[in-house]
């Protein structure tokens with residue numbers, strides 16, 4: 001079996017990937033805070049870790065990989081959207097409005113990420129379903145001297161964990177100097193971070209030994225990962241913007257609670273706009289839905305992401321999208337009516353296994369297309385979630401509608417000139433490409449028929 005090598009952010013080295021249990025390879029990825037539509041920056045980790053998930057399934061077998069990605073449904077921004085609806089006159093209780101907002105956002109998220117060909121993770125836990133586990137973990141941290149309760153808050157005592165800062169490669173003192181840490185009267189040390197905080201009576205809250213309140217964001221992931229994947233698991237992923245403080249804090253909590261944690265940490269670099277991270281707070285974003293509605297197919301968005309290594313920053317540009325669309329249209333033409341090879345090309349699997357070298361894998365696909373190995377191209381593209389049946393609708397529809405318009409124009413011209421030869425020539429070429437042609441006085445309709453071969457349409 002070909003070995004997978006992954007760049008581990010924790011050791012800053014590319015390492016052989018050796019699963020703890022090859023019959024159950026386990027991966028946790030930090031998921032979205034569900035208060036609004038995902039922007040295309042948010043889609044980058046989805047495509048990156050979906051590609052890794054597909055590779056792991058290819059290597060270890062579909063039944064032997066557990067992928068968990070959470071929904072963060074406790075958050076001030078969610079509360080704010082619900083409060084805005086209440087202020088606008090909605091009489092329902094805040095809890096119902098919050099639930100409605102998170103349900104709606106999860107529905108959008110699923111629809112948008114499905115459109116990018118991302119498989120749904122095996123488990124998609126919601127933070128609010130694991131409050132009990134979070135409370136238990138926090139209680140254990142207090143008992144172990146790693147956390148303290150004060151004024152309804154529980155704080156993690158950062159100085160109690162000697163390894164703090166190791167993931168991001170910084171010392172606690174540097175972090176204090178560089179980060180905007182909140183100084184608060186209930187903190188022993190400005191670096192200490194919140195595990196639990198009180199909730200106002202008009203906001204969602206849960207009973208706990210420290211009063212009615214809600215968990216901090218970091219403890220959510222530690223508790224869900226532990227509950228669903230066990231004390232130690234293989235891979236933890238997320239965007240590089242989460243490395244500090246979120247992931248640093250997850251590690252501190254889980255290790256001090258006496259669990260191990262993830263062995264390999266992977267971080268995708270940012271999707272940028274003019275050198276800056278695309279983010280909601282900067283306002284420099286557009287959503288996945290915006291692009292889909294503008295007619296950019298999900299498959300095009302996916303292949304644009306795959307064109308850049310996940311560890312490098314990238315921009316979204318219209319030129320990249322146009323080039324990607326041309327590639328996919330060509331490939332879809334080449335593989336039309338062809339069965340995929342039984343296995344993907346070894347060169348593609350090798351590239352993906354080399355720390356997800358997706359650009360290299362795509363280059364291998366181009367080479368296969370060039371030498372006429374269409375069955376190999378198809379099988380290989382599918383390992384990356386491309387050229388799948390479900391994602392192909394856009395390519396068929398658009399090609400043929402352009403040709404239908406052309407045929408119709410030729411027919412109009414022929415009616416005037418009485419020279420039907422150009423119409424007949426295009427019609428014969430379409431039939432030769434396996435297209436069903438229906439011409440009536442109402443118009444021209446083209447449908448892919450048996451033996452449809454889109455490559456033969458390229459010259460028309």
Ligand SMILES: Nc1ncnc2c1ncn2[C@@H]1O[C@H](COP(=O)(O)OP(=O)(O)OP(=O)(O)O)[C@@H](O)[C@H]1O
Nearest residue numbers: 032033041042044045238239270271277278279280
């Ligand atoms: N510009 C970006 N490029 C790549 N990944 C990103 C980008 N912005 C956010 N992410 C990733 O998206 C995932 C979901 O994050 P989350 O829902 O917390 O985003 P967010 O914080 O609402 O987005 P924003 O950063 O725009 O406020 C995380 O893994 C995060 O690292």
Ligand SMILES: [Zn+2]
Nearest residue numbers: 030031221246
């Ligand atoms: Zn997380």
